[in-house]
Amino acid sequence: MELSKEELKEINGGGILKYKFLIFGGIISFIAGIIDGYTRPLKCN
Numbered sequence: 001m002e003l004s005k006e007e008l009k010e011i012n013g014g015g016i017l018k019y020k021f022l023i024f025g026g027i028i029s030f031i032a033g034i035i036d037g038y039t040r041p042l043k044c045n
Contacts, residue, residue, distance in 0.1 A: 003011075
């Protein structure tokens with residue numbers, strides 16, 4: 001069964017949504033690491 005052009009236009013993809021969550025999670029982790037570094041500085045061994 002083939003879809004018509006109108007039916008193809010109505011299909012919504014969700015592949016990019018997971019990348020938004022990964023980028024957002026990375027930013028949150030980076031900010032948490034900076035805050036942790038300032039509040040609890042550890043010496044390099």
